[in-house]
Amino acid sequence: MPRSTQAISLMLTPMQISEALLTSAGAQPGSWMGADTIASNLNLVIRPGEPSEMVVQIRNLGDRSLELTLQVEGNFPQDWCRIGTEGTEIRAGQQTEAVLYFQIPADFFEQHQALHSQETLTLNYQGHFSAHTTEHETERRQAETAAFNLYIRPHTLYPSFLPAIYGEIDFVGRFLKIFEQSFEPAVQSLDTLWAHLDPLTAPTALLPFLAHWVGWSLMPTLSLERQRYLIRNAISIYRWRGTRRGLRFYLHLATGLPLDDHLPEEEKHIGITEFFSPGFVAGAARIGEDAILGGGRPFYFTVYLRPDDVSQVDEALVRGVIEQEKPAFCTYDLFVQPSTIALEP
Secondary structure (H helix, E strand, O other): OOEEOOOEEEEEEEOOOOOOOOOOOOOOOOOOOOOOOOOOOEEEEEOOOOOEEEEEEEEEOOOOOEEEEEEEEEOOOHHHEEEEEOOOEEOOOOEEEEEEEEOOOOOOOHHHOOOOOOOOOOOEEEEEEEEEEEEOOOOOEEEEEEEEEEEEOOOOOHHHHOOHHHHHOHHHHHHHHHHHHHHHHHHHHHHOHHHHHOOOOOOHHHHHHHHHHOOOOOOOOOOHHHHHHHHHOHHHHHHOOOOHHHHHHHHHHHHOOOOOOOOOHHHOOEEEEEEOOOOOOOOOOOEOOOEOOOOOOOOEEEEEEOOOOHHHOOHHHHHHHHHHHOOOOOEEEEEEOOOOOOOOO
């Protein structure tokens, strides 16, 4: 709304659309009202935690350069607003702009829960913008002001589901916000239900339920991150139980050592070498061909762990995993030795 004097003219333009705001027909632009009165002039809607802007255009109507001093006052805290300018001087016949940046705390509505029973929360504020000018040659000073209103409103979704006529009533939006705050958390939980069912993203308190869901026993000695990976891959571990692939995969999840599928067995961080043979069977074995007297053990394998730091491997945990995953008739040896392999990025 433009206002002018002999020296300058002002135009204030809110960058947000005023949504469903009450107006007072009897109010005059630029007049000061009570805290609960709304003037019928410039309106700016502010959402808690979100910045709102109002652009001020200042035009020099005279033939002399002017020095500008800008100021914002109102019945709202001064730290809610700051002024950004292109400079403090405006040449004759030229125009400059300033921006009023408004932002209120994100917890504006929450921090007033301790109000006394006789108090009410003020949502409508009034203010005015002042532009003081000083002529360089004559030192003549003048001032021009423009009034505006600030409306603090919460984020609302429900009015958009109603006929448009109800969206024109400010009270309807604020009234529906009461129900939105009650029901929206449940709706958001349904929208993100998949994240609660994924062990990698589920809340910690939900992990015992997810583990029980897949028949997995939690291992307190492991970190929370390792536990999440094990629960998520429990079905794959069950599927490959009793095989070299299954044992290597389990050890990979429990220790964090890489699988190294592209490397030969003797270079892997988790190497498993099998020496399976039936041994000496009377009437079936042929000495020197498929059986050696006093040599080898039937159904025997070795596990080599090659971490970068030997201390990062819990040998008791590893042995527990091997005992659980190997066939009952197999025997094994475990060797933990430093790795000489450079990890690929």
